[in-house]
Amino acid sequence: MSIEATLPIGPYHPALKEPEFFKLFLDGEKVVDVAIRLGYTHRGIEYLAQKKTYNEIPFLVERICGICSNVHPMCFCQAVEEAWGLQVPDRARYIRTIIGELERIHSHLLWAGVAAHIIGYDTLFMHFWRHREPVCELFEVMTGNRQNYAMNCIGGVRRDIDPTKHKALILETLSQIRPSLLRLENAVTEDPVVRARIENIGVLSKDQARKLCVVGPVARASGLAIDVRKDEPYAAYKEVGVDVKVLTEGDVFSRMLVRLLEALESIEIVKRALDTMPQGPVRLEPKEIVPGEGIGKVEAPRGEDIHYVRSNGTDIPERVKIRAPSYMNVPSIAPQIKGASLADASLIIAAVDPCFCCTERIAVVDVKTKRESSVDFESLAQSWRRKSKHS
Amino acid sequence: MLPLTASSLVDALSNIAPLVEKLRSVLGDRFQKYSMRNERRAYVYIRKDGIRDCVKALFDQFGARLSTISAVDRKFKFDVLYHFTIDQQGLVATICVSTPKQAASLDSVTGILPAANWIEREIQELFGIKFVGHPSPGKLLTSDDWPEDEYPLRRVG
Numbered sequence: 001m002s003i004e005a006t007l008p009i010g011p012y013h014p015a016l017k018e019p020e021f022f023k024l025f026l027d028g029e030k031v032v033d034v035a036i037r038l039g040y041t042h043r044g045i046e047y048l049a050q051k052k053t054y055n056e057i058p059f060l061v062e063r064i065c066g067i068c069s070n071v072h073p074m075c076f077c078q079a080v081e082e083a084w085g086l087q088v089p090d091r092a093r094y095i096r097t098i099i100g101e102l103e104r105i106h107s108h109l110l111w112a113g114v115a116a117h118i119i120g121y122d123t124l125f126m127h128f129w130r131h132r133e134p135v136c137e138l139f140e141v142m143t144g145n146r147q148n149y150a151m152n153c154i155g156g157v158r159r160d161i162d163p164t165k166h167k168a169l170i171l172e173t174l175s176q177i178r179p180s181l182l183r184l185e186n187a188v189t190e191d192p193v194v195r196a197r198i199e200n201i202g203v204l205s206k207d208q209a210r211k212l213c214v215v216g217p218v219a220r221a222s223g224l225a226i227d228v229r230k231d232e233p234y235a236a237y238k239e240v241g242v243d244v245k246v247l248t249e250g251d252v253f254s255r256m257l258v259r260l261l262e263a264l265e266s267i268e269i270v271k272r273a274l275d276t277m278p279q280g281p282v283r284l285e286p287k288e289i290v291p292g293e294g295i296g297k298v299e300a301p302r303g304e305d306i307h308y309v310r311s312n313g314t315d316i317p318e319r320v321k322i323r324a325p326s327y328m329n330v331p332s333i334a335p336q337i338k339g340a341s342l343a344d345a346s347l348i349i350a351a352v353d354p355c356f357c358c359t360e361r362i363a364v365v366d367v368k369t370k371r372e373s374s375v376d377f378e379s380l381a382q383s384w385r386r387k388s389k390h391s
Numbered sequence: 392m393l394p395l396t397a398s399s400l401v402d403a404l405s406n407i408a409p410l411v412e413k414l415r416s417v418l419g420d421r422f423q424k425y426s427m428r429n430e431r432r433a434y435v436y437i438r439k440d441g442i443r444d445c446v447k448a449l450f451d452q453f454g455a456r457l458s459t460i461s462a463v464d465r466k467f468k469f470d471v472l473y474h475f476t477i478d479q480q481g482l483v484a485t486i487c488v489s490t491p492k493q494a495a496s497l498d499s500v501t502g503i504l505p506a507a508n509w510i511e512r513e514i515q516e517l518f519g520i521k522f523v524g525h526p527s528p529g530k531l532l533t534s535d536d537w538p539e540d541e542y543p544l545r546r547v548g
Contacts, residue, residue: 039532047544082428213456213506226456232431232481295432295474295483297458306474308461323459323510331509 004028007342011040017114020354024337024345031345034337036330049320054080054289057320058152061307064324065355066147067110070096070103071300072307072322073152078234079309080154080317083294089284092156094277096235098170099143099151100298101266101273105177106135107301108217108259108266111353112184115256118347119197127184131177138173142166156283167274174267181267185260198252202336202348205250212332215325216303217262218352220246221254228299240273252351259353289313300325302353326355403430406480410453411435417448432483439488439497442473446486446500446507449475455484457506462518464546469495469520490520499525517544 010021019040025033045064049057058073065072074096081088088096113128136146142161143149151157161167188194204214209222219226228234229242245261247254291313298305303325310319329352337348407427414435415422421441426434437445449455455475463470473486490497499522501507511522512531519542522528533543 039534042532044543082432210454210456211505213458213504215456226478231476231478232483292428293434294428295485297476297483304458304476306458308459308472308474310463319461319463321459321461327459327509328506331506 009346011037022345022349024342026342029341029343031337031340031342034334034345036333046320046322049322050317053315054154054317057317058154059150061322062148062150062152064322067107067355068103068300068302068305069148070099070151071298071305072324073150074100074235075296075298075305075307076309076320076322077152077154077296078298079294079296079307080311081294082296083292083309083311084154084286084288084290085292086155086284086286088156089281090236090278091160091280092282092284093236094240094273095157095161095282096152097237097240097273098161098270098277099149099157100235101269102135102138102170104266104301105263106132106139108263109135109181111259111301111350112188112256115198115252115347115350118350119194121194124184124187124194127180127187131180131184134173134177138170141169153283155286156281158283160282161277163277163279170270170274174270178264178267181260181264185257185264188256188260195253198256198347198351200249201252201344202340202351203249203251204332204336206248208335209250209332212328212335214303214329214332214352216300216329216353217255217258218329218332219303220244221258222250223248226304228297228304232297234296234298236273239276240269242269252347255351255353289315302326302355303329324355326352330354403427406430406482407433407484410449410477410482410484413448413452414445417444431481432485434485434487436487439490442486442488443498443500443503446473447503449477449484449486450504453477454479457504457510458483460507460510460514462514462520462544464492464518464544465489466546467492469518471497471514471520473500494521495519496521496523498523501525516542518542519545 005026007024007026009024011019021037023035024031045060049060052060058076061072061076062069109128109132113125116124116128139149140146143151143159151159204222206223209219209224223246225244225246227242227244229237230244243265245258245265247258289311291311293310296307305325306323308321309317312318333349333352337345340348411425418437418441421438423436423438455477458474458476461472468489468491471488475484475486477484497520499511501511502524509531511525512528514520515522515528516532
């Protein structure tokens with residue numbers, strides 16, 4: 001296999017929403033390998049968290065990501081609650097569930113829109129985002145913000161959901177977007193052009209998925225039935241229940257379908273949670289800081305989020321370790337992209353829903369290091385000239 | 392989740408006992424002790440030369456998934472915690488090893504479990520713990536001109 005050219009994409013590129021760098025190794029139109037380098041948005045949040053008090057950290061970790069901004073504070077609070085042995089009030093657990101599921105709806109719709117945009121179907125993109133908008137507006141009414149809702153605190157949530165006003169508004173919004181989502185799902189599954197573009201593209205086998213420990217919709221599209229909401233029910237998922245959506249093909253189409261089915265399932269979860277929500281306090285005032293360690297786990301829209309907190313009895317944690325889901329999913333781009341055509345590369349990269357703010361670090365996926373050398377423009381031009389001479 | 396009470400202790404033991412017994416038989420005297428925070432959280436302390444065998448047993452026989460690895464600076468040593476999730480049981484088994492701060496090193500498990508690739512390199516850069524036998528131990532997070540012997544998350548003094 002000969003390498004004809006390397007094609008750098010990024011770190012600043014009109015097609016990328018966040019700074020990241022992909023170096024594609026090409027043989028003609030075919031992608032042979034990829035090297036990924038992130039770390040352009042590293043903000044040292046783990047270090048900062050070890051300098052702040054427990055009350056300040058939920059606001060800090062909320063700013064890891066603008067899209068799943070409820071996930072990190074919820075996960076951090078759960079880890080601290082476990083370390084300190086706190087039992088969160090029931091109503092707070094339900095509120096966390098509702099906020100988490102509404103967030104999943106708008107995050108999955110955001111991704112579906114981006115995917116539609118990448119395959120050049122901008123009408124579908126606008127429709128997806130149009131139905132995402134009411135969910136963001138709902139958040140604005142309930143929490144004051146479209147993102148960064150600041151709902152979680154250690155021991156519960158900071159605001160209640162109004163049992164009449166907010167409940168009616170949520171139900172009305174969901175009943176409006178549900179038929180639209182079903183229609184959009186049909187638009188994806190029954191349009192032969194869309195299917196031709198995303199079916200059998202970027203296949204990740206079950207075995208590869210298990211070895212790379214991928215999480216969330218990427219794992220569930222490859223036949224791994226893992227979901228923190230089901231396997232280790234936090235918040236109110238034990239009472240409310242979750243129907244985990246699993247597909248086996250492992251291609252971009254499956255990932256699209258899993259996310260759309262999950263968004264529809266989230267609507268049902270929110271409805272069930274609103275119906276069965278108990279009355280009572282939404283927050284518990286922690287009495288003392290107990291030394292110990294705790295692990296928080298939350299199913300973010302992109303997969304399992306995990307926080308490890310070690311408390312030493314002072315008001316500042318000894319260690320906060322954060323691992324966002326994209327950190328496990330981004331390395332799975334490498335096996336998916338090998339052998340794909342260049343035109344599919346951006347779609348494959350986008351299909352793991354990589355959140356670079358979350359991953360926030362790192363890179364260079366396992367590429368054979370000896371091959372990793374960039375080609376300057378002159379030698380690239382020469383190789384093209386050689387190629388055109390032969391043909 | 393609340394800490395263990397007498398009634399939940401029985402559930403916790405039945406959830407965790409098979410795993411602990413297996414690791415004890417695989418590791419022999421490299422197995423040190425274990426503790427439970429609640430029925431979903433087990434902490435297993437092993438000697439650092441047992442980490443490869445331990446990871447192999449967890450991945451092959453319990454279908455464990457590596458969630459992440461946390462390193463903690465403890466003044467004279469590092470605690471390194473491998474958080475494994477066993478999804479079928481909803482269990483997080485944390486394998487804890489320690490390495491002295493002077494010439495800190497551990498065996499790399501990337502060869503057994505490719506998912507450890509990034510996180511081992513991250514710890515190598517941020518804490519200065521060398522992962523022996525890592526297939527591609529290059530720079531991951533810090534910029535190319537970051538000094539060799541400066542580790543951002545290592546505590547000074």
